[in-house]
Amino acid sequence: MNQIGNGINRFYDPVERAAETARIVCRGNQRRYYRFRAAKFYGGIGTADCLGCCLRCLFCWSWDKVVRPGRYGKFYSPHQVAGKLITIARKKGFRQVRISGNEPTIARDHLLLVLEQIPGDIRFILETNGIMIGHDSTYAQDLSRFENLYVRVSVKGTEKAEFSQLTGADSSGFELQLRALENLARFNVPTHSAVMVSFSSPEKIKAFRKRLRGIHKEYEDFEMEELVLYGTVERRLLKAGLSFHTAYEP
């Protein structure tokens, strides 16, 4: 198994990477997006696919856009994004919207301005890797203002070394992901965690479950994320020498 980053990147600081990426995908309060769509997830959800992330997960289904975010899409204001999401939701009869694709939280002002414009009868599901919310607890405090917000924190692996192998990021990022869960619990933001378990042994998953329970009892029942071998994912994993399973059996 590769011990240096994820075989593609040397360890990097994910918070610094967020700032570098924001310089590419943000312009004032605007952010780059490449698609707006109705998606089938969560029983139907209006979706805006943004560009730019602070991690480089080898299993990412959107790898090319994560690595080269400036090549795709165009800039949209918070008002435009909220308007498109609301239009999709109303047209399709959905009660939920989200920003997906890459990482929504690296453009904090933009995200908060979008949230301010989503009406209370539409739930906003924030799908995040948690890095920025773990880095600054005032982020969770800002998010706590929105009663129609639900957060899903997707944790990359079950321990520090695994996190670094999967993302190429410094292992401190793993703790930031868990701190995000702590911060969100502290400010009573409805949240659940999802964990990529396809690289973890049952023992590690069990130990991680215990750790999550220690943060908040509701985090114990986390969603198990399974690897999907989209496009070039398998090639990247093999290149990095990572072994994986695609169905977890407890």
Ligand code: SF4
């Ligand atoms: S956090 Fe999500 S968008 Fe970012 S690299 Fe990982 S899987 Fe891709």
